[in-house]
Amino acid sequence: MSLLVIGSIAFDKIETPYASRDEAIGGAAVYFSYAAAHFAPIRLIGVIGEDFPGEQIQKLQDLGVDTSGVETAAGETFRWAGRYEADWNTRHTLETRLGVFEHWDPKVPADLRDARYVFLANAAPAVQAKALDQCTNADFVMVDTMNLWIDIAKEDLLALLKRVDGIVLNDEEARMLTGETNLIQAARGVLKLGPKYVVLKKGEHGAFLIGEGVHFSMPAYPVEKVVDPTGAGDCFAGGFMGYVAQAQNTDPTTLKRAMLYGTVTASFCVEGFSVEELERRDRGMVEARFNELLSITSL
Ligand code: AMP
Numbered sequence: 014m015s016l017l018v019i020g021s022i023a024f025d026k027i028e029t030p031y032a033s034r035d036e037a038i039g040g041a042a043v044y045f046s047y048a049a050a051h052f053a054p055i056r057l058i059g060v061i062g063e064d065f066p067g068e069q070i071q072k073l074q075d076l077g078v079d080t081s082g083v084e085t086a087a088g089e090t091f092r093w094a095g096r097y098e099a100d101w102n103t104r105h106t107l108e109t110r111l112g113v114f115e116h117w118d119p120k121v122p123a124d125l126r127d128a129r130y131v132f133l134a135n136a137a138p139a140v141q142a143k144a145l146d147q148c149t150n151a152d153f154v155m156v157d158t159m160n161l162w163i164d165i166a167k168e169d170l171l172a173l174l175k176r177v178d179g180i181v182l183n184d185e186e187a188r189m190l191t192g193e194t195n196l197i198q199a200a201r202g203v204l205k206l207g208p209k210y211v212v213l214k215k216g217e218h219g220a221f222l223i224g225e226g227v228h229f230s231m232p233a234y235p236v237e238k239v240v241d242p243t244g245a246g247d248c249f250a251g252g253f254m255g256y257v258a259q260a261q262n263t264d265p266t267t268l269k270r271a272m273l274y275g276t277v278t279a280s281f282c283v284e285g286f287s288v289e290e291l292e293r294r295d296r297g298m299v300e301a302r303f304n305e306l307l308s309i310t311s312l
Contacts, residue, residue, distance in 0.1 A: 015127065016258035018045050019058035019119055019144040020134025020157070020247075022065070022083065026094035026108070027243055027286065034241070037287035038069050040091065041135035041157065044244035047291040048251025048278035049132075050076040051299050053258040056125045058082035058144060060117045062090040072292070082122050086113040101242050102216045109161070121147040130258040133177070134247060135159055138169035145176060153263055155179040155210075157250055163189045171206060178263075179210035179224070181250045187213055197223070210268070212253065212275075214246055222272050227265040231272045234280035234306055241286045245279045248291065252278030252299075277302045 023040035027033060042059045049055050055078045061070075063085060070080050089112035096105045119140055131148050133141035133156040141156060148154075154177045162170055163186060170190075174180065180203060184196055191202030200211045200223045210224030217239075219232040253275035260267045277299055284290040 014053045014130070014258045014261055015056065016049060016053045016130040016132065016254060017056040017058065017082075017121070017125060017128035017148060017151075018042050018049070018132045018134055018251075018254075019082075019121075019141065020045065020132075020136045021091050021093075021114060022057075022059040022061050023091045023093050024065075025243060025287065026092070027241055028094075028096040028107075029241055030097065030099045032240075032286075034286045037243075039093065039244060039287055041244075041247045043073070044247035044282065044288065044291075045132060045134050045251040045254075046073055046078045047076065047288050048248040048275075048282070049255030049258070050078055051252075051278070051294075051296050052255030052274070053130075055079065055255075056082060056128055058119055058121055058125070060084045060086050060091075060113050060119075062086060062088045062113045065090045079125065082120070082125055084117075084120065086117070088113040095243065097242065101239055104242070106161075119144040119147075126150065129153065129261075130254060131155075132250060132254045133157065133173075134250070135162075138162055138166050138173045142169065142173050142176070145173070153178050153257065155181060155212075155250065155254060156208075157181050157246065158186060160186055160189055174203075175207040177208050179212065180208045181212040181214065181246065181253070183214045183216070183246060187211075196221075212249075212272070214249060216242070216245075220249065220272065220276065222268060227268055229265075229269045229272055231276050232310065234276050234302065235309075236280050236283055239283050240290075242283045243286075244288070245282050248282035249275040249279040252276070273303055273306055274299070276306060
């Protein structure tokens with residue numbers, strides 16, 4: 014059930030219509046780890062600068078995350094700044110300062126290389142590919158990406174898509190990648206690029222999964238007070254992959270249940286800034302919301 018994640022570890026600066034935060038702990042691989050650790054032991058591969066607080070690494074370890082693959086490099090930790098419009102779905106990236114992330118050459122320690130489940134969280138596709146090269150025992154690999162990489166590293170991304178089992182991406186990214194406006198057609202277009210499964214996220218409108226023998230759609234959990242949507246996609250992926258790793262199965266029923274768990278962990282994420290709400294939740298709360306989600310989406 015070993016699950017390895019590689020991706021950004023960051024300080025985020027977030028502005029919403031109601032509040033703002035600076036130097037908040039974030040990064041795709043961090044959000045993913047918080048969500049996935051409810052289900053399976055996590056191996057985290059990433060890079061931080063000397064400015065990253067040791068206590069945050071300790072918190073991850075306390076969740077059962079193996080951080081021996083987190084490298085400390087000379088320089089600043091990756092920083093990202095974003096601003097949300099009142100509709101929450103429109104996000105403007107204000108700043109991306111790559112810092113130590115820019116020249117990172119990911120190294121997966123020898124004793125972590127046998128992970129069967131691998132998630133390539135947001136990072137340059139060439140970096141994701143280098144990490145994947147080292148995961149010699151992977152039999153279910155999913156990848157995430159973002160508009161920046163589709164813009165500046167599309168060839169690398171297309172090469173990577175031929176090597177993975179699945180991709181999670183949002184509506185805007187799916188349209189950018191395929192040129193299709195209709196999201197079902199866009200998802201089918203992404204399937205033609207290589208992956209067997211596409212999880213397409215539509216923000217507050219939920220997500221759908223399409224691929225080999227499966228087509229499944231989920232609304233988002235009806236959160237009454239959104240505080241900060243940053244990391245929701247990574248937490249969706251964390252709940253999804255965490256459950257798959259726990260179940261040690263990728264049959265259609267498992268993948269559909271994974272969609273529900275992803276919906277649950279994403280909903281916790283948006284209820285607070287950074288990882289604040291995720292820190293407060295335990296597995297019992299995950300199950301309670303899973304059951305609530307089941308009851309409000311079935312007869
Ligand atoms: P999400 O809201 O799921 O798209 O994830 C937001 C997280 O992704 C933030 O914590 C950022 O630090 C991180 N992030 C933003 N841009 C990038 C990038 N270009 N590469 C890697 N991670 C990023």
